[in-house]
Amino acid sequence: PLDCPFQAMEKEVSAALGKGEPGEILSSAFKLKVTREDICTLQHPCWLNDEVINFYMNLLVERSKKEGYPALHVFNTFFYPKLCSGGYKAVRRWTRGVDLFKQDLILVPIHLRVHWTLLVIDVRKKTIRYFDSLGQKGDNVCKTLLQYLQEESREKRNLELSVSEWTLRSVSPQEIPQQTNGSDCGVFVCKFADSISRDKPITFTQEHMPYFRRKMVWEIIHQQLL
Numbered sequence: 001p002l003d004c005p006f007q008a009m010e011k012e013v014s015a016a017l018g019k020g021e022p023g024e025i026l027s028s029a030f031k032l033k034v035t036r037e038d039i040c041t042l043q044h045p046c047w048l049n050d051e052v053i054n055f056y057m058n059l060l061v062e063r064s065k066k067e068g069y070p071a072l073h074v075f076n077t078f079f080y081p082k083l084c085s086g087g088y089k090a091v092r093r094w095t096r097g098v099d100l101f102k103q104d105l106i107l108v109p110i111h112l113r114v115h116w117t118l119l120v121i122d123v124r125k126k127t128i129r130y131f132d133s134l135g136q137k138g139d140n141v142c143k144t145l146l147q148y149l150q151e152e153s154r155e156k157r158n159l160e161l162s163v164s165e166w167t168l169r170s171v172s173p174q175e176i177p178q179q180t181n182g183s184d185c186g187v188f189v190c191k192f193a194d195s196i197s198r199d200k201p202i203t204f205t206q207e208h209m210p211y212f213r214r215k216m217v218w219e220i221i222h223q224q225l226l
Contacts, residue, residue, distance in 0.1 A: 013217045017043055029223050030058040039220065041186075042213045048116065048186025050077045053109050056190045056216060059225050060107075060197045070104035070124075072197050077109050080119075083144065088151040100152055107193050110141060116185040118192050119145055128168045133188035135173030142168035180206045187212050194225075 016026055022037035038051040057074040064072035075094065083091050100106060106121040118131040119141055128145055130138030146166060153161040179188055187209050195202045204212070219225050 009218050010214075012221065013214045016217050016221055027055065027220050027223060030055065032058065034220055039217055042217050042220075044210060044213060045181065045183035047114075047183055048190070050111070052216070052220065053077055053116070053186055053190060055220050057107065057109060057193060059219060059223065060193055063225055064197055070197065070199055071102065072105050072107070073098060073100060073103045074107045074193075075109075077111055080108055080110050080141075080144075083148055088148060088155075091148070092155065095152065095156070099156070100149070101157065105197060107197065108145065109189055109193070110138070116189045117141075118189045118196075120192075120196055121145060121149070126166045128166065130170040131176055131189070131192045132170065133177065133179040133185050133192075135178055137170040139168065139170055142170070176202055177205045179209075184209045187216070190216065 016036065016039050020036050022035065022040075024036045025033050026036055026039050027034040032051065032055050034051050034055050038049055041047060041049045041052055054076045057076070061072050061074050063069060079091060079094060101123060104122070104124050106123065108119040108121070110117045110119055115132075115134065115136075117133075117136075117138060119138065120129045120131060121127075122129070128142045130142055132138060146163065146168060150161045150163065153159050176192070177188070179185060184206070191204055191208075191212055192202060195204075215226060
């Protein structure tokens with residue numbers, strides 16, 4: 001009898017996470033390459049690396065081009081450190097050919113040395129929200145991004161952003177699922193982004209993480225979201 005689709009998927013996932021050349025490229029798209037070594041960060045209890053997170057975020061952007069999804073722009077994981085170290089000038093050219101103010105949602109994955117979090121700019125509602133699966137506050141991150149939007153607006157639209165219309169806040173641990181270990185923050189960030197980019201409520205919990213990790217392996221290899 002033929003394998004059911006689930007078994008076939010499990011086989012592929014196990015093969016990708018199995019033995020092999022660490023540098024072997026298992027997926028390439030969006031000018032990004034994901035190697036076996038990168039994919040293996042999706043094994044529990046590893047921390048997801050930049051390559052995996054950036055690739056997954058690009059899959060969300062691809063999906064958002066379909067009918068019925070909010071218009072989405074995602075900055076890669078190197079954007080925020082660059083903005084912090086070099087100010088607006090350092091990232092001015094990152095939006096060549098993109099009008100941020102015509103997007104519905106802008107996502108910024110943030111790497112705080114040993115922890116991943118997510119910043120979400122909702123252009124429609126004029127909100128900047130910070131999502132942290134360890135419940136820490138990111139008010140300064142929100143302020144930094146609001147300042148970035150002000151400069152981007154001046155530079156690209158010759159318009160002053162009216163800051164008073166914008167709401168900034170760190171989402172409280174009561175409102176979003178929290179991780180119960182020290183390793184799943186990257187998966188939380190990807191799945192926060194997945195729900196938010198569909199305008200859907202965030203309903204998953206820590207229990208879903210092992211399944212999400214395996215599912216993400218398949219999605220990255222096949223370059224399509226399930």
